Amino acid sequence: MMTTQITINGSSLEVTANPARRLSDVLRDDLGLTGTKVGCDAGDCGACTVLLDDEPVNACMVPIGRLNGHTVTTIEGLDASGEVQTLQQSFLAHGAAQCGICTPAMLVSAAALLRRNTEPTEAEVQDALGGVLCRCTGYRKIVAAITAAPVPFPVIPAAPSGKAVGHRATRVDGLPKLNGRDIFGADGAPADALVASIVRSPHHRAQFELGDLEAYVDNSSGLVAVFTAVDIPGNNRFGVIPATADQPVFAESEARFRGEAVAMIVAEPGAIASLDLEAFPITWEPLNAVMSTEEALDADAPRIHLDRPHNVLTRGLVQRGDVDGSLNETNVIVEGEWSTGFIEHAYIEPEAGHAVRVTDHLEVSVSTQSPHLDRRALAEILDLEPEAIQILPTSVGGGFGSKLDLSVQPYVALAAWKLGRPVRLTYSRPESMRATTKRHPSQMKVRLAASPSGKLEAMDFEGTFNTGAYASWGPTVANRVPIHAGGPYIYPSYRARTTAVHTNGPPAGAFRGFGVPQSTIAQEGLFDELADALGMDRLEFRMVNALTEGQPTPTGQVFQTGVGFRDCLSSLRPHWERARVEAAEANANGPPFLKRGVGIAGMWYGCGNTALPNPSTVRIGLRNDGRVVLFQGAVDIGQGADTVMTQICADSLGVDMAMIVRIGPDTDTTPDAGKTSASRQTYVTGNATALAAASLRAKLLDLAGAAADAHIDPGADRLVVHDRGNKRTVDLRTLPADDFGLVAVAEATYDPPTTPLNENGQGDPYAVFGFGAHLAELCVDTELGTVRLVRITAAHDVGRAINPTLVEGQIEGGIAQGIGLALMEEYLPGRNENLHDYTIPTIGDVPEVINILIESNDPHGPYGAKGIGEHSMIPTAPAIMNGIRDAIGVTIRDLPATPDTVRAAFLRSL
Ligand code: FES
Ligand code: FES
16 A cells, blocks of 8 residues: 555545556545546546646556656546536537536546647547547537637527427536536445456356355455355346347356356455456356357257257348349349448446345446336346336446346346345446447348339348347347338338347347348448449439338338438438539549549438337426426436427427426336337337326316416416416415425326238338438548548438437437448457457547438427437448448448458459
């Protein structure tokens, strides 16, 4: 131990600690300064950035013993001094914080930049923030916020009464994200909480035998308990889809993937670091692992689950018309095969949470996208009634689908329940990457037929998706892809078949788009080849074949309104024509090794569950102090659900946003608003919010004896209603109130009108589809194989933009993830389990983005709105891949298009 004199946020402190301890740990654990976040503990993500003297540094890489006499400033210090007030205001106004886990580090880095350069250029901002990763925003709004900050940015005015929908309202949950006080999964555990650590398989497939666990506990100082499969009181299985729930909390004798949990160690705080984890008594016998779908489908392959022949989890099918006939007639035929790999979600917040047992009640605070699903799963595992368990979602530092599945929940819950003490668990970055779900790797074969005049005649799609060792969302991917594989185009004949295949890879689950980003790469890639074979302009070919109102989709569904795809394509036409001219000029006049290209791709995506019930319930009440209380169970994972629901509530009720307070999400308090996935919250929970607000409005008008068009004006302790020149006042303190102080309450449920699909995949799987198209302008260095993005133009039919700033933020964030999918990301189990070797786009990788919002006013959406979360990333990668083909004249079919792949493809084209 060593005592170090440090000035932290202006106060001189003596810190006594092991000199090798990380500054980030001292700040967070000893001083409670949890605004400094930890995303990797390895110097890769920048989330822990603080100022050391005047320089931004990664606090996780600074040993405390080196800091004697130095000054450290964290986000809390910058906030308290007021130095970042303008920056914070600018971040709020620009929508530069989404989940907020990276935001403190962005602000700290920006503050350091602005100290030495009060008017930085975009390039200077990119240089200064290059070491801080953000997985949500696409960085563009961060750059805009910082370059605008020197001139105090105008505060976004409050939405005019009755006009909250469509207003660029700032996030209602924004402030804590900007001052470092937001509580994420790793931030809120009691100081005396025990610490859990999971023993995981180091092998892709292995049998194992546990040794003398009691002796290990007895001989390990600070070790409180070890738990294994025999300690599970209920069902040692979980899975997001009950029919295919197959993943053990702890493997029982065989681990099926590298990173699978086999045991849990629980120790006193501070003791884990000194435990000899190598001495944990377990003997491994590695077995032959099946890592590819080809191997897994082989008749001689080991069966990963005995009840799933040929290692097939499930199959999906959508078909109509005579595909084989169309592919054999006098049409123009093209075909090709594509593949993509595992993609890691790479949210900056690793999985984290804690649990506390209070007599027979278990409180689980966790970073999750699906609190009610979590509760049901934990009840099964612990053999408890669901009501005995309360899920309290913390702020979520990015989810993108993976935090729909259980991660730390069963472990902290089991240990806290059994030991009667608070228990916390935070995954390390390598653990997070090994143990949690990924995007499905895909292998896709596509054939397309078009008439010589350019009309699509048929598509035949076959996709094999590697769903890894456990089912997770594999059935959802296998069922969603066949519906979407053709894109938003008209096909007289159509057949799309999918197979989800088990391997000994990590479980593949939900990740922004549920397989549609993969299939769109193949479909849109082959569209360019077909357009070229037909001698047609690539945009024109899409326009000619675009789905329109009144035409059937491949499942036979017909929309009479709300199909804005052609409008998206039309809006891109001037950009397409300009970009083509600019690319041709650059190629004619620039150095021959630089090749400019332009790519375009369309998309569609059905909002919500596929052909399944999908309800959300919302409750709204008027409190006796005059405030409207919105019980909001939809988890805001950065996309802005808290703000969007508040805007919808305000207009549907007829009050100002400022009168609304939110409660939740909390499974004991807020009704089930379903999971935050499949771009469903704005649409489904938004509708439930509008219905509940309308119902409450009717009750309040009734209470005041006012007409339906009266104006409601809640004030302190009273409800004032202006009704055709009359002012009616109700003293709320005189009314009976419930436990929350509510004097009037309304609750409403909305479930999208869908129908099940028949054996040919025919039916109405979604009530609402969102549409979009992206245009990618890029430059390929054919000598290095690198791809420099020049600009992305993104057109999306969002139905109605409830909050245009939030919509743009989703689009830009989706584009960044699409860039990663196209150009750099592939998770290789055992090889790149960190954010150094697994690279995601940095601030310098996302080019200018031009957003075009199309409002088709969907008849099912609240105020016409559709979802945008998944939609935004789907067309980016195919547009980029098509741009590369345009530049170098050859299609890259195996992603990602890393420099070696691009260079090899270019050489093949010569
Ligand atoms: Fe320090 Fe990632 S936590 S760089
Ligand atoms: Fe940057 Fe979420 S807002 S990681």
